[in-house]
Amino acid sequence: MKKLGLVGGIGPESTVHYYKGIIQGFRERTGKDAYPLMIIDSLDLAEMYDLAAAKDWEIFSQRLIDSVKRLSAGGAEFAAMAANTAHIVFEKVQAESPLPLVSIVEETCKAAKKENFKKVIIFGTGFTMSSGLYTEKFLEYGIEAIVPEAEDQRAIHNIIFPNLEAGIVLPEEKEKILEIANRMIHQKGGEALVLGCTELPLIIKEEDLEVPILDTTQIHIEAILDYYMLG
Amino acid sequence: MKKLGLVGGIGPESTVHYYKGIIQGFRERTGKDAYPLMIIDSLDLAEMYDLAAAKDWEIFSQRLIDSVKRLSAGGAEFAAMAANTAHIVFEKVQAESPLPLVSIVEETCKAAKKENFKKVIIFGTGFTMSSGLYTEKFLEYGIEAIVPEAEDQRAIHNIIFPNLEAGIVLPEEKEKILEIANRMIHQKGGEALVLGCTELPLIIKEEDLEVPILDTTQIHIEAILDYYMLG
Numbered sequence: 001m002k003k004l005g006l007v008g009g010i011g012p013e014s015t016v017h018y019y020k021g022i023i024q025g026f027r028e029r030t031g032k033d034a035y036p037l038m039i040i041d042s043l044d045l046a047e048m049y050d051l052a053a054a055k056d057w058e059i060f061s062q063r064l065i066d067s068v069k070r071l072s073a074g075g076a077e078f079a080a081m082a083a084n085t086a087h088i089v090f091e092k093v094q095a096e097s098p099l100p101l102v103s104i105v106e107e108t109c110k111a112a113k114k115e116n117f118k119k120v121i122i123f124g125t126g127f128t129m130s131s132g133l134y135t136e137k138f139l140e141y142g143i144e145a146i147v148p149e150a151e152d153q154r155a156i157h158n159i160i161f162p163n164l165e166a167g168i169v170l171p172e173e174k175e176k177i178l179e180i181a182n183r184m185i186h187q188k189g190g191e192a193l194v195l196g197c198t199e200l201p202l203i204i205k206e207e208d209l210e211v212p213i214l215d216t217t218q219i220h221i222e223a224i225l226d227y228y229m230l231g
Numbered sequence: 232m233k234k235l236g237l238v239g240g241i242g243p244e245s246t247v248h249y250y251k252g253i254i255q256g257f258r259e260r261t262g263k264d265a266y267p268l269m270i271i272d273s274l275d276l277a278e279m280y281d282l283a284a285a286k287d288w289e290i291f292s293q294r295l296i297d298s299v300k301r302l303s304a305g306g307a308e309f310a311a312m313a314a315n316t317a318h319i320v321f322e323k324v325q326a327e328s329p330l331p332l333v334s335i336v337e338e339t340c341k342a343a344k345k346e347n348f349k350k351v352i353i354f355g356t357g358f359t360m361s362s363g364l365y366t367e368k369f370l371e372y373g374i375e376a377i378v379p380e381a382e383d384q385r386a387i388h389n390i391i392f393p394n395l396e397a398g399i400v401l402p403e404e405k406e407k408i409l410e411i412a413n414r415m416i417h418q419k420g421g422e423a424l425v426l427g428c429t430e431l432p433l434i435i436k437e438e439d440l441e442v443p444i445l446d447t448t449q450i451h452i453e454a455i456l457d458y459y460m461l462g
Contacts, residue, residue: 009266009269012250012251012254012266015250016247016250016251019243019246019247019273020243020247023243032277033277034275034277034278035240035243035273035274035275035276035277035278036273036275037273037274037275038240038272038273039270039271039272039273039301039305040270040271040273041269041270041305041306042250042266042267042268042269042270042271043266043268044265044266044267044268045266046263046264046265046266047265047266070270070304070305070306071305073301073304073305073306074270074272074301074302074304074305075272075301075304
């Protein structure tokens with residue numbers, strides 16, 4: 001059985017979500033009474049957030065590279081970073097990684113391609129929306145990815161931090177975020193909404209919108225499971 | 232900051248409980264916006280359960296020793312096994328471990344000693360109760376530890392598997408387990424009940440009994456936090 005190395009801790013809730021989701025999916029897919037082997041390196045979320053806020057991508061990348069190397073030393077045979085934000089420096093990490101990495105962005109693009117979407121909307125943290133994280137990769141797949149205007153980006157970021165991160169969903173914040181989504185669907189022609197942050201599925205559900213949702217975390221977990229199934 | 236290596240996956244729910252508990256406790260104790268460094272190696276619960284059931288302690292120990300070595304390779308500076316059952320072979324693992332290990336049994340004995348208990352009752356899985364896991368170590372601390380009769384051991388084990396493991400608490404099972412506890416308190420003079428299994432706090436609460444409870448998982452987490460605080 002292959003062994004997964006998971007770069008975790010950014011944040012811990014997301015790490016738990018991956019851990020439980022991978023175990024549940026593995027057991028469902030194999031139908032066997034067995035549990036997937038996994039090693040998880042949990043980083044300091046506060047430090048990583050500060051590095052991202054300061055745009056110190058050099059040290060930010062180094063923390064992730066060191067983590068993947070530790071996971072490799074601990075027996076991992078492939079790896080994934082359990083956070084969208086970490087993928088801003090994915091190419092850098094991959095270049096130094098001793099292990100193949102499963103990218104949440106690449107897998108989301110593949111999922112959108114499969115559904116034949118031509119134009120999708122990206123929601124995520126300010127880091128994710130302003131960095132071109134999804135927009136550039138989607139272009140390679142011939143899909144246009146649009147992000148909210150700066151003011152809407154700030155509003156979404158401030159709904160994720162601190163409330164959503166702490167699991168708190170306020171009705172007025174839900175109304176605000178759906179207003180932004182609906183406006184972009186109608187005015188810009190977005191055919192699907194990409195939830196590019198682990199916490200967003202807490203506040204935006206499939207039934208809230210007229211267009212489909214792409215839950216990046218779930219897509220990432222399924223891709224990791226595909227890797228396990230390769231044996 | 233010291234880095235913890237956690238042998239996890241036996242079982243996953245318990246691992247999540249440790250992970251969240253350590254992070255929460257660390258943040259409370261330090262009062263800083265920082266997260267503890269941790270690496271978790273998640274084993275195959277089904278294989279470990281089968282090895283314990285077959286009393287194949289040789290391979291069972293080897294799995295744990297290999298895990299601690301992987302955690303060490305991944306940068307851990309001290310380690311803990313997030314399961315009572317794993318401690319049946321604690322001495323064996325410790326003898327081969329490159330890292331200092333925090334023992335749930337030793338820490339529970341220290342906690343009982345601090346409270347001046349002379350006689351405690353041990354509840355846990357059949358493996359834990361029948362192996363002398365807690366009884367022998369408690370003797371070293373001058374404390375008598377008593378386990379239920381064979382029939383009661385079976386009843387408790389069968390409440391833990393599969394219901395408690397899946398988070399299911401049935402009223403008739405709660406009544407049964409409290410009946411055993413109360414009988415041992417009154418007939419044998421147990422001064423405290425040791426919950427020697429991560430799932431037992433789901434079904435037995437402090438307010439259910441006349442005597443105090445020693446929650447081994449919580450004691451273990453606090454001892455791990457003490458280690459972090461050493462810096």
